């Protein structure tokens with residue numbers, strides 16, 4: 436293993452889920468299984484991912500330092516730190532916020548705020564806002580700490596509680612408000628209800644985008660859909676269940692004539708959904 440990787444903050448020797456001791460884990464779910472989408476021919480893409488992160492324009496020094504610290508704290512304090520999006524995905528979200536001149540963001544699934552910081556750091560007007568929903572107070576407290584550290588308190592509104600309830604509250608509080616970027620990254624079972632709520636309540640602005648994460652959950656969703664003969668018995672029931680929810684979500688969106696969707700085999704699978712324009 437090269438020195439760069441060994442020292443990488445993306446990689447941690449603490450929670451290796453692989454049978455061999457020298458393999459390190461990164462902070463994302465796709466590291467879990469030999470049959471993850473990011474692994475063709477049993478080849479892990481950790482090196483490519485680290486390389487891609489290093490070859491992508493860095494976050495500003497203060498944001499990068501905060502995100503590195505946050506990722507480290509998350510790995511130290513949370514057994515499920517793999518839920519954080521990878522750094523390159525954070526850069527993608529950051530760039531999309533800039534590209535689409537996003538001024539209002541709705542995030543469903545804050546966790547410790549890694550993706551929150553990635554997106555909030557791209558908002559460039561004091562009136563721009565990111566609202567992020569989380570039901571668990573512990574990771575939310577860590578997110579709050581880092582939002583404060585970066586002075587983002589005015590632009591980020593963290594809401595605690597079940598996402599569905601928070602969504603209803605948001606509509607009651609601000610009935611006309613729309614969002615230019617909606618990032619869905621919470622419980623997989625909730626994806627269809629969150630998506631329906633967003634669409635039915637017209638929360639997405641006309642030129643807005645919905646980004647849904649983990650739509651190829653652990654490389655198992657296409658198998659649930661029957662695209663590969665290899666058995667999925669080797670993965671846990673929990674992963675299978677979530678892969679099934681992800682497949683149901685993907686079908687649901689594809690069949691929704693109001694939108695167009697692109698499912699990208701990047702990271703753990705990312706869907707980009709926009710309103711149909713023709």
Ligand SMILES: C[S@@+](CC[C@H](N)C(=O)[O-])C[C@H]1O[C@@H](n2cnc3c(N)ncnc32)[C@H](O)[C@@H]1O
Nearest residue numbers: 518519520544546549550569570597598621622
């Ligand atoms: C995959 S993590 C989010 C990761 C985060 N976007 C990041 O990149 O660091 C999913 C989060 O959604 C939260 N969550 C799950 N079900 C929820 C629900 N029904 N309401 C609100 N939050 C929920 C979990 O507690 C967890 O923190």
